[in-house]
Amino acid sequence: MEKGLLIVVSGPAGSGKGTVNAMLLESEEYAFSVSATTRDPRPGEVHGKNYLYITREDFEGRIARGEMLEHTVYCDNYYGTPLKEAMEVLESGRNLILEIEVEGAMNVKRRYPDAVLIMLLPPSFAVQEARLRGRATETEDCILKRLERTKSEVALLNHYDYVVYNRDNGAGICADDIRAIVRAEKCSVRRHAKASEDYFV
Amino acid sequence: MEKGLLIVVSGPAGSGKGTVNAMLLESEEYAFSVSATTRDPRPGEVHGKNYLYITREDFEGRIARGEMLEHTVYCDNYYGTPLKEAMEVLESGRNLILEIEVEGAMNVKRRYPDAVLIMLLPPSFAVQEARLRGRATETEDCILKRLERTKSEVALLNHYDYVVYNRDNGAGICADDIRAIVRAEKCSVRRHAKASEDYFV
Numbered sequence: 001m002e003k004g005l006l007i008v009v010s011g012p013a014g015s016g017k018g019t020v021n022a023m024l025l026e027s028e029e030y031a032f033s034v035s036a037t038t039r040d041p042r043p044g045e046v047h048g049k050n051y052l053y054i055t056r057e058d059f060e061g062r063i064a065r066g067e068m069l070e071h072t073v074y075c076d077n078y079y080g081t082p083l084k085e086a087m088e089v090l091e092s093g094r095n096l097i098l099e100i101e102v103e104g105a106m107n108v109k110r111r112y113p114d115a116v117l118i119m120l121l122p123p124s125f126a127v128q129e130a131r132l133r134g135r136a137t138e139t140e141d142c143i144l145k146r147l148e149r150t151k152s153e154v155a156l157l158n159h160y161d162y163v164v165y166n167r168d169n170g171a172g173i174c175a176d177d178i179r180a181i182v183r184a185e186k187c188s189v190r191r192h193a194k195a196s197e198d199y200f201v
Numbered sequence: 202m203e204k205g206l207l208i209v210v211s212g213p214a215g216s217g218k219g220t221v222n223a224m225l226l227e228s229e230e231y232a233f234s235v236s237a238t239t240r241d242p243r244p245g246e247v248h249g250k251n252y253l254y255i256t257r258e259d260f261e262g263r264i265a266r267g268e269m270l271e272h273t274v275y276c277d278n279y280y281g282t283p284l285k286e287a288m289e290v291l292e293s294g295r296n297l298i299l300e301i302e303v304e305g306a307m308n309v310k311r312r313y314p315d316a317v318l319i320m321l322l323p324p325s326f327a328v329q330e331a332r333l334r335g336r337a338t339e340t341e342d343c344i345l346k347r348l349e350r351t352k353s354e355v356a357l358l359n360h361y362d363y364v365v366y367n368r369d370n371g372a373g374i375c376a377d378d379i380r381a382i383v384r385a386e387k388c389s390v391r392r393h394a395k396a397s398e399d400y401f402v
Contacts, residue, residue, distance in 0.1 A: 184385035
């Protein structure tokens with residue numbers, strides 16, 4: 001059984017990464033892994049489905065023992081990807097998609113250098129701004145914060161492996177781009193270190 | 202207009218590279234460039250279609266002036282890819298396929314580091330041998346020479362970017378692999394060196 005690929009998809013607000021990842025996940029070749037968090041479950045959320053709801057003590061113990069692939073703190077709560085669950089997905093042959101922000105992506109790459117880092121971008125900052133304002137669901141203050149944050153996100157693009165542009169109504173094209181990236185990566189000589197010896201066995 | 206990719210496809214006898222490349226060339230996105238040679242045209246061959254038939258003096262002058270992307274000597278004649286014709290294909294936005302052996306591939310990579318090197322392989326040496334014997338069009342001596350040559354070819358696999366395995370009746374799958382590689386390479390951050398600046402323009 002060939003191992004799956006660990007694929008990190010990052011992208012600023014308005015890049016459409018949620019839509020694109022949902023398209024990939026329609027196929028059984030792709031999977032999410034359930035994140036762990038220390039925040040309380042909201043009404044209707046299910047342990048093991050939405051999140052693994054664990055205590056702060058448990059979470060910090062996992063970090064200390066190197067059992068988290070990546071984690072972050074948001075509003076005083078921990079969020080992160082347990083290493084064991086992630087590795088189980090890869091061993092099953094499915095490709096694991098992690099939708100995480102840039103700092104988390106850098107941590108994943110350090111912990112698991114075989115990860116493929118993909119940044120999804122709107123065609124330009126101007127288009128991104130127009131999309132965020134078009135949503136009309138957020139305050140001006142919130143929009144400005146998201147746009148400001150985009151600068152530090154895109155600044156890390158050179159640490160990523162691939163950039164995929166989400167042009168108008170382009171989520172399907174982006175999903176195809178990512179499928180092509182996965183197919184190509186599986187042919188990369190880096191991932192076939194022993195191919196020249198194995199050929200003669 | 203986005204520049205095309207220069208794609209080198211190498212592979213030992215029996216890898217099926219001719220069939221795979223012919224499939225790619227059915228699309229206008231892919232092109233061959235006409236090679237130059239110092240050998241005489243055979244009956245029916247057309248200058249500018251099969252080869253550019255040029256004199257030894259002309260060929261050696263082009264080498265000296267750095268006007269050949271790669272060249273090789275075979276049976277006392279030069280064969281090679283003129284740089285100008287190759288660059289014209291890339292500037293037109295089409296992807297250029299060069300079907301050349303490993304030494305030529307290494308030369309291309311030195312002259313044009315953006316080239317993508319793909320090695321097409323049968324699933325194993327044993328299958329390759331069975332395929333060559335199954336053809337029954339070559340002498341035992343010739344088959345042994347081809348098999349022997351394969352060892353030095355596969356030894357250079359680690360200098361290639363991708364390895365594509367041609368399994369039974371797999372030429373169509375190989376062509377799809379190569380199309381995925383081209384699509385992925387066009388998303389690679391290496392090929393978008395200024396993307397993070399351009400995003401805010």
